[in-house]
């Protein structure tokens with residue numbers, strides 16, 4: 001399961017800067033689609049590495065896509081449509097909004113206005129979905145007139161009508177409640193506002209420390225829609241990421257941050273997709289694995305190897321918190337904190353697991 005995050009936003013708001021701090025790879029090239037891999041930093045894995053000291057430490061990873069800015073004023077409908085087609089592949093959006101003031105950096109609307117900029121992008125996503133909904137509704141109604149429709153299509157239509165009502169009120173599809181049957185019936189349609197979104201407000205240093213005018217508004221806006229919100233200063237983060245690891249932490253402390261922005265964004269992406277992490281440890285490597293919340297032990301084993309899923313016997317599990325409180329595997333075992341779990345055990349975030357299997 002390679003997760004793909006799509007970075008969206010108006011032109012010159014700091015999207016590529018965010019991409020660069022996330023991927024810490026070669027700088028993204030201007031004016032084209034760039035895809036990079038993000039290792040999702042996790043201090044728990046760092047801790048386990050300190051204890052086991054294996055050769056390898058493997059963080060969970062995801063892919064992120066950087067695209068040129070969406071500019072409804074300059075793009076015609078066809079260009080806009082192509083642009084939105086590109087981002088439809090993403091599982092989740094990272095929407096970068098400019099807050100930073102800097103006369104040297106051009107703004108497509110001529111001045112900084114966080115609320116308006118959020119609306120511009122959001123409106124495009126909503127209009128695109130609305131068009132898809134309308135097209136689908138008329139095609140279903142056409143078929144119904146000609147030869148009638150199945151109960152699945154009936155459910156699809158009823159879901160689409162709910163979607164239309166929401167979108168007309170500028171409510172994203174992810175906020176619409178559907179029955180299980182309806183949900184199944186529309187799953188094949190790739191809507192944009194059904195995807196989770198992480199809102200990244202790209203501020204300057206003063207705004208970051210002292211606050212900014214639209215702060216309350218954007219926090220409410222995100223909360224109402226269930227979107228996560230991260231405030232960062234991307235250019236500052238970029239400078240920090242060029243420092244030594246130990247200097248990085250010092251610098252972050254100085255500006256009152258506990259974690260680099262890249263880590264906060266990556267975690268927000270994981271949370272908005274209901275993803276959790278479990279760990280495997282050993283002499284060769286410590287590794288973080290990504291699964292959807294609610295996955296059972298047997299399926300989780302299958303992430304590592306299909307043989308492990310097929311020949312699953314049981315899982316030996318300790319929570320990261322319990323392990324850390326003991327400080328070693330030996331001590332945790334002595335205190336009886338390792339549990340034996342069967343195939344239906346629902347894996348929890350932070351579980352350290354050893355699978356027993358038989359092939």
Ligand SMILES: Nc1nc2c(ncn2[C@@H]2O[C@H](COP(=O)(O)OP(=O)(O)OP(=O)(O)O)[C@@H](O)[C@H]2O)c(=O)[nH]1
Pocket residue numbers: 009010011012013014015016017018030031067068069070100101102105202203204232233234235236
């Ligand atoms: N002052 C300041 N400048 C920033 C910040 N983030 C980005 N910039 C600058 O803004 C300009 C545009 O940044 P990019 O990251 O290229 O923006 P983009 O959204 O990828 O732009 P397009 O791909 O052209 O749409 C660059 O000159 C950055 O150095 C910030 O937090 N503060």
Ligand SMILES: [Mg+2]
Pocket residue numbers: 015016017030031066067068069
């Ligand atoms: Mg860019």
